[in-house]
Structures are given as structure tokens and as C-alpha cells.
Amino acid sequence: MSAQGRGAGKTGAVDAGIPASAADEAARGEAWAEAAGAPGRVLTPAQIHDMMGVDEARAAQMIQMVRQNGLPDDQMAFMVRTAAGKGATPDRILAVMRTFGAADERAIGVMRTSGVLGDEEADAFLTGVRALAVAATGAADDEGAAAVARREKCLGLLKRAGIILFWFAVWEVADRLIGNRLVLAGPIRTLEALAAQVVKPNFWVISLASTARIAVGFLMSFTAGVLLALVAYRVRIVRDFVDPIISLLRTLPIVSFIIMLLIWVGPQNLTMFLAFFIVLSLIYTNVLSGFESVDPQMLEMARVFRFSPWRTFMYVYRPAVMPFLASSCKISLGMSWKSGIMAEVLAMPDPSIGKQMNTARTFLNTPDLFAWTVVVMILSLAFEKLFMQLVKFAAQPWGGPLGRGAAKGGE
Amino acid sequence: MELVEDVRIEGLRKSFGDLDVLRGVTFTLSAGGVYCLMAPSGSGKTTLFKVLLGLDAADAGVVTGIAPGQIAAMFQEERLCEALTPVENVLLVCPRGTRRARVRSLLSRILPEDSLDRPVSQLSGGMRRRVSLARAVAYPSRMLLLDEPFTGLDAVTKQRVIDFLLSERRGRTMLVSTHAEGDVALLGGEKIELDRVQG
Numbered sequence: 210m211s212a213q214g215r216g217a218g219k220t221g222a223v224d225a226g227i228p229a230s231a232a233d234e235a236a237r238g239e240a241w242a243e244a245a246g247a248p249g250r251v252l253t254p255a256q257i258h259d260m261m262g263v264d265e266a267r268a269a270q271m272i273q274m275v276r277q278n279g280l281p282d283d284q285m286a287f288m289v290r291t292a293a294g295k296g297a298t299p300d301r302i303l304a305v306m307r308t309f310g311a312a313d314e315r316a317i318g319v320m321r322t323s324g325v326l327g328d329e330e331a332d333a334f335l336t337g338v339r340a341l342a343v344a345a346t347g348a349a350d351d352e353g354a355a356a357v358a359r360r361e362k363c364l365g366l367l368k369r370a371g372i373i374l375f376w377f378a379v380w381e382v383a384d385r386l387i388g389n390r391l392v393l394a395g396p397i398r399t400l401e402a403l404a405a406q407v408v409k410p411n412f413w414v415i416s417l418a419s420t421a422r423i424a425v426g427f428l429m430s431f432t433a434g435v436l437l438a439l440v441a442y443r444v445r446i447v448r449d450f451v452d453p454i455i456s457l458l459r460t461l462p463i464v465s466f467i468i469m470l471l472i473w474v475g476p477q478n479l480t481m482f483l484a485f486f487i488v489l490s491l492i493y494t495n496v497l498s499g500f501e502s503v504d505p506q507m508l509e510m511a512r513v514f515r516f517s518p519w520r521t522f523m524y525v526y527r528p529a530v531m532p533f534l535a536s537s538c539k540i541s542l543g544m545s546w547k548s549g550i551m552a553e554v555l556a557m558p559d560p561s562i563g564k565q566m567n568t569a570r571t572f573l574n575t576p577d578l579f580a581w582t583v584v585v586m587i588l589s590l591a592f593e594k595l596f597m598q599l600v601k602f603a604a605q606p607w608g609g610p611l612g613r614g615a616a617k618g619g620e
Numbered sequence: 621m622e623l624v625e626d627v628r629i630e631g632l633r634k635s636f637g638d639l640d641v642l643r644g645v646t647f648t649l650s651a652g653g654v655y656c657l658m659a660p661s662g663s664g665k666t667t668l669f670k671v672l673l674g675l676d677a678a679d680a681g682v683v684t685g686i687a688p689g690q691i692a693a694m695f696q697e698e699r700l701c702e703a704l705t706p707v708e709n710v711l712l713v714c715p716r717g718t719r720r721a722r723v724r725s726l727l728s729r730i731l732p733e734d735s736l737d738r739p740v741s742q743l744s745g746g747m748r749r750r751v752s753l754a755r756a757v758a759y760p761s762r763m764l765l766l767d768e769p770f771t772g773l774d775a776v777t778k779q780r781v782i783d784f785l786l787s788e789r790r791g792r793t794m795l796v797s798t799h800a801e802g803d804v805a806l807l808g809g810e811k812i813e814l815d816r817v818q819g
Contacts, residue, residue, distance in 0.1 A: 221655060281703075282739065282741055282742055283702045283703045283739045283741035283742075286702060286742070287702055288742035318741075319741075320745070322741070322742050322743060322744055323741070323745075324744065324745030324772075326750075344804040391794075504699075506695070506697060506699050507699055507701075509673075509675050509695075509699075510695065510699040512673075512674070512675065513673050513674075513675070513688075513689075513691070514692075514712070514713040514755075514759055515689050515692050516712070518659070520712065524701045524712060525701070526701070526705070528701065528703055604741065606701075606703035606704050606708075608701075608703070608704040608705060608708030608711075610707050611704075611712060611720075612707070612708075612711040612714070612718055612719055612720035613720065
């Protein structure tokens with residue numbers, strides 16, 4: 210983000226050689242607080258699209274991800290500078306950060322450290338926003354507001370647990386009212402069936418076999434998607450040739466995939482290849498967008514200081530690509546499991562969860578069908594958590610190895 | 621320290637379409653000299669710097685006595701790795717084997733100690749400028765090219781940064797772009813007006 214991009218605040222005034230008076234800055238801060246309104250006012254993905262230039266679907270995806278995983282200060286600072294560079298005023302930037310679930314104090318603090326706001330502006334802005342928050346909630350001081358926030362969080366968790374319990378109860382009541390084990394298995398009967406499956410000697414073999422197929426398919430897709438995006442980014446002609454295929458993969462109905470793959474690779478390998486093709490386009494497209502988002506000024510900096518290709522990758526490309534990669538992985542992992550188990554149900558490789566589900570269907574053993582569904586959900590969630598931890602690990606700043614003798618990370 | 625020679629810029633031309641940005645720029649920088657480039661906005665300063673740094677090719681003219689890669693630059697924008705600390709940002713441009721402690725002691729001369737272990741994304745604009753300056757100073761080079769290095773610094777910090785710069789210059793030729801006439805005296809340098817050295 211260039212210094213010129215920060216026209217909204219202090220830096221802009223100093224750059225122009227016009228010393229902003231403290232009173233002016235305070236007045237601006239107050240005006241922005243008024244424009245931003247009380248906490249709780251958030252933007253729609255469409256409004257974020259207008260401000261940040263990302264498409265609406267991507268904005269919605271970003272909001273969901275950031276709310277779930279949080280937003281580190283450095284990434285928030287990058288977004289703040291990007292928005293300021295596109296001419297967004299601090300009140301609008303605050304609205305974006307609120308939409309992402311950031312507290313006002315933190316968002317305004319990052320705007321101050323990013324140079325978007327001057328000290329006086331930030332203080333006046335924060336005071337104004339706090340006053341509006343107090344007016345809105347009736348909380349008299351910071352401590353009261355913190356207690357209110359804690360209580361709201363606890364209430365939120367209790368509410369969520371209550372809702373889940375409610376739906377479990379509805380499920381159980383529906384099972385008892387219907388009273389037909391062929392049609393529906395309630396949570397109790399599902400758990401009983403699950404307990405019966407878990408103690409069987411081949412349960413773990415079946416679970417592991419399905420996990421392995423889907424994991425291999427996903428990892429193949431992940432590797433191919435990243436490498437293909439890298440080559441397509443570097444070599445234009447490769448991109449021209451690959452893009453139509455990727456578009457084709459994105460639009461092809463899954464059932465067509467299944468039928469073709471059954472012919473080409475057979476039932477035993479269908480799961481792996483279906484998982485591969487289903488997520489390839491998503492990984493490729495996102496990673497390519499990540500490479501394209503790299504700041505050209507940072508690339509110039511790397512050239513001027515003669516960074517090695519490895520160092521350029523680690524400290525210029527990687528930080529830009531990782532948010533795109535993380536968001537595509539999160540979606541792809543779920544897709545891999547859904548499509549993989551569907552392939553197993555249709556192709557029935559041995560051993561596999563899909564085959565067990567198909568058997569349960571054949572014998573109208575609904576509790577078993579539900580139990581295997583629960584197994585798939587647990588395995589899918591566990592695999593997703595594990596992989597996302599690895600992605601998080603890879604997304605670290607990795608400044609530690611620099612200047613420590615065996616500086617492998619730096620070379 | 622690397623061998624420093626006179627830098628001769630001769631007849632440098634660069635156009636973008638019909639717009640002649642550099643029109644035969646010619647001047648010489650004596651080895652180890654300090655020069656302040658006074659260039660109004662839009663006069664081609666950025667293009668000149670880009671050509672010197674090898675980021676853009678000139679349409680005509682030659683630069684002798686220096687080559688891209690031998691010049692350390694401080695850009696008008698900080699261009700820092702946001703997630704890394706000031707120490708790590710400087711270490712990125714240092715030769716392999718440079719110790720952290722050495723870079724830390726260099727930076728602590730112009731930055732508060734408690735800012736050295738925070739990601740630069742959390743630092744103020746002025747602190748980020750100083751990290752960018754320290755990075756340029758720490759890079760092994762024959763020439764320093766600084767684009768408005770004192771923007772946004774108060775008078776006290778500016779003097780501290782200038783003292784730091786002059787003590788860490790170690791005989792390298794220095795070309796500093798600035799809008800403030802006073803900087804010429806503060807740096808003890810010679811003034812070059814870009815408009816006057818255009819052909």
C-alpha cells in the first residue's frame with residue numbers, strides 16, 4: 210500500500226506539507242464516529258464489493274472465514290490500507306472491520322498504526338464511537354461494556370447449545386412418533402448403532418480406507434492445483450490452455466464425472482479421482498488469484514535487494530497467496546468428503562464407508578445408515594481441522610529462521 | 621565496503637507514449653558524495669530512480685560507475701514485509717550469516733526497543749519509514765538512493781535519522797530526493813535540480 214493511498218488521514222496532510230491542526234483532526238474523528246454509528250452496523254457483501262473491489266461471493270466467503278478464524282493484525286492492516294487506497298473513509302473502513310467481527314478499539318488502533326488515522330483523529334474517532342456504543346447499550350464504562358460482552362458471549366453459547374438440543378429433541382420425538390425404524394432413526398438409536406459399529410474389528414479399517422482415498426484425492430488436487438496455478442501465473446500460454454479446462458471442470462455435472470471416471474479408472478479408484486477433479490478448479494482458481502494479488506511494488510523491492518527465488522517466494526508471494534489458499538482449502542475439504550462418499554456409495558469399493566452405507570440401504574438398516582453418516586461427519590471435520598492447522602502453520606510469518614545461523618528459511 | 625566509483629548519468633531519455641518524462645538527463649555523482657535531488661512532482665524523479673535501479677529500461681542514454689543490484693534503495697512507500705518484525709525485515713537484505721544482535725543494535729539507534737519485536741504492520745507510519753531506511757542502509761551496496769526519506773518525521777526524529785544515516789553511510793555515494801531545501805544543509809550535501817539537468 211502506498212503512502213499516497215492514505216489520503217484519508219494524517220499522512221496525507223503531512224505528505225502535502227500541510228500541518229493538520231489538532232482541532233481539525235478531532236473534528237474529523239468526531240464526524241467519522243457519527244457516520245459510522247453505534248457498533249452493530251455491518252455491511253452486506255454487496256457493499257464490501259463496492260468498497261474493496263472483491264466480488265460478492267468472495268466477500269461473503271471472507272466474512273464467514275474471518276468470523277470463524279479471526280483476523281490477525283497484519284492482515285487487518287493490509288485490508289485497512291487497501292480500503293484507504295481505494296478512497297474509503299475511516300467510518301466506512303470501520304464498518305468493514307465490524308462486519309468481519311473486529312472490535313472498534315482494535316480496528317481504530319490498526320487504522321492509527323497503519324497511518325490511515327492521525328493520533329488526534331483516532332482518539333476523537335474512538336471517543337465518538339464509544340459514546341455511541343454507551344448510548345446504544347446503556348453501559349456506563351469500559352468495565353461494564355466488557356462484562357456485557359462476556360455475558361453476551363455466554364448467552365450466545367448457551368443459546369446455540371439450546372438450539373442444538375432442541376433439534377435433537379425434535380429428531381428423537383419425530384422418531385418416536387413415526388415409530389418406524391425403516392424410515393427414521395432417532396439420535397438414541399443412531400448412537401446405539403454407532404456404538405455397535407465402533408467395536409467391530411473392521412470399523413477402523415473401513416474408516417481408514419475411506420479417509421485414505423479421499424485424503425489422497427484431495428492432496429493430489431491440492432498439489433496439482435498449486436503447481437498448475439504457479440506455472441499458469443509464470444507462463445501466459447500455459448494459462449491460456451489450462452483456463453478452458455478449469456472452466457469445464459467447474460461446470461461439468463458431478464454425475465457426468467462419476468460415469469466417465471467409472472469407465473476410465475474403475476470403481477476402486479473412483480473416489481480418489483472424483484475428489485481430485487471436483488476440487489482442482491477451486492484450488493487452481495484461488496491460488497492463481499493469490500499470485501495475482503501480489504503487490505508489484507513488493508516484487509520490485511525483492512529485485513532491488515536481489516532476493517533469491519526462495520526468499521521472494523517465502524516473504525513476498527507466500528504471504529499474499531496463503532489467505533486465498535486457506536479459504537479454498539476450507540471449502541475444498543468439505544467438497545472432497547461429500548463427493549468422495551457419494552462416489553463410494555455408487556462404486557462400492559472394498560472396504561469403504563460408502564459400501565457400508567449402501568449395504569445399510571439395501572437391508573433398510575436406517576440406524577446403521579445414520580451411524581455411518583455420523584462417522585463421515587466426524588472424520589470430515591477431524592481431517593479438515595488437521596489440514597487447516599497445517600495451512601495455518603505454513604501461513605506463519607517465518608521470520609524466525611532469519612539471522613539464526615542455519616537460516617534455511619531465509620535462503 | 622565495496623569499491624565506490626563516480627556515477628555518470630548521461631543523456632538519459634525515457635518516454636511513455638507522447639510524454640517525454642526524461643529528456644536527456646545528464647549529471648555526475650562523485651564517488652562518496654552526498655546529493656539532494658530536488659524534483660517537483662511529475663518531473664520524472666520516480667522514472668529516473670527506476671532506471672537507476674534497473675526496474676525500467678531507458679530509451680536512450682547510459683549510466684556508468686554503478687549497476688542495478690549495487691544500489692540500496694529506500695522507496696517512497698515503505699514496501700516492508702508486513703508480518704515480519706523490523707529486525708527480520710532488515711535481515712532479509714543482509715548477507716547470509718548476519719547476526720540478529722547486530723541488526724537489533726543498528727535499529728535500536730533509530731527505533732524504540734519495544735518496537736523491534738512487533739510485526740511492522742503494527743508500527744506507526746514514521747517507524748515504518750525508519751525501518752525502510754535502516755534496511756537500505758544495511759544492504760551491502762555502493763550507492764544509497766533514498767526517496768523522500770524524512771516524510772512524516774518530526775524535527776527531533778529527523779535529526780536523529782540524519783545522524784544515523786551519515787554515520788552508517790560508510791563512504792557510499794548518496795542520492796536523496798527531497799522537497800525541503802533545508803535538507804541539503806542538514807545532510808551537508810550538494811543540490812541537484814532535476815529540471816536543470818534535463819537536456
